């Protein structure tokens with residue numbers, strides 16, 4: 357039987373953090389052999405807010421290197437840059453014309469990102485979910501492995517596919533959100549009621565390329581409560597988040613009960629220092645690999661060129677079907 361196709365992407369708009377790793381990339385890596393995988397660096401999404409051109413150009417390459425450093429095998433998985441395949445922007449235009457404004461108005465991420473500065477934000481930021489739909493639907497993906505915060509965008513993608521298929525012709529596969537229960541929402545270390553995020557300030561997160569000293573400091577300072585026993589109690593949000601990270605980074609098959617037993621009679625301090633060690637050990641090989649790849653700038657350029665060349669024919673085929681169905685050309 358043919359493998360199911362996964363498509364996902366991350367914006368090259370900041371350094372990656374532990375939330376991105378545990379909510380997204382780690383799952384891509386764990387399941388890469390079971391699926392046909394396409395992973396994109398979504399640079400057209402990044403320019404929905406102002407970017408410095410030189411910095412953006414570098415970040416695009418850095419993000420692709422992170423994908424590989426985290427364990428995606430570039431021989432088996434397609435890694436490419438969104439703007440290298442012109443059909444993303446082209447199909448997004450067709451979707452802009454198909455998508456009612458009311459659907460976009462419901463997107464909570466847009467509301468959160470713009471707040472009371474809606475009129476100053478770019479039109480691109482508003483139609484961003486239609487571009488995301490184009491990314492996914494161009495490749496007839498079966499599923500989209502993302503964190504919980506992207507669920508609404510994947511649901512909109514399904515709505516757009518269904519509307520197109522109904523009103524024009526059945527061109528698109530309707531994809532599923534593939535969201536894991538564990539790790540889908542890693543919380544900020546300095547405020548466990550907010551998600552860990554690029555825009556949340558330096559004390560809220562751990563970057564994948566942080567040094568051991570910084571990692572230890574951030575975890576030591578993580579907000580918990582005045583309790584003492586280390587158990588998975590969702591009411592104690594800070595503690596729960598640390599334990600959740602500990603569980604995700606433990607060997608496969610480790611249970612919550614085993615972790616609670618391990619920490620029985622020990623306090624939050626022990627959890628924090630063991631967790632810091634686990635995070636440092638997890639990130640060490642990723643950082644090593646990242647440095648290795650960075651030594652030869654041609655390496656990543658070649659991977660990205662090959663990736664785009666490999667999947668462009670799929671995008672061209674879908675786009676020409678969509679165009680024809682709409683009577684264009």
Ligand code: AMP
Nearest residue numbers: 375376379380502503540541542551552
């Ligand atoms: P972003 O950094 O918002 O571009 O997100 C890139 C990917 O990481 C998406 O799949 C998100 O769902 C995922 N992600 C971002 N922040 C978190 C978080 N705090 N917990 C889990 N997943 C996250």
Ligand code: TRP
Nearest residue numbers: 363364365366367398401488491
């Ligand atoms: N919107 C996603 C985010 O902010 C990034 C993204 C763009 C994406 N296109 C995608 C994710 C297609 C999955 C599939 O994280």
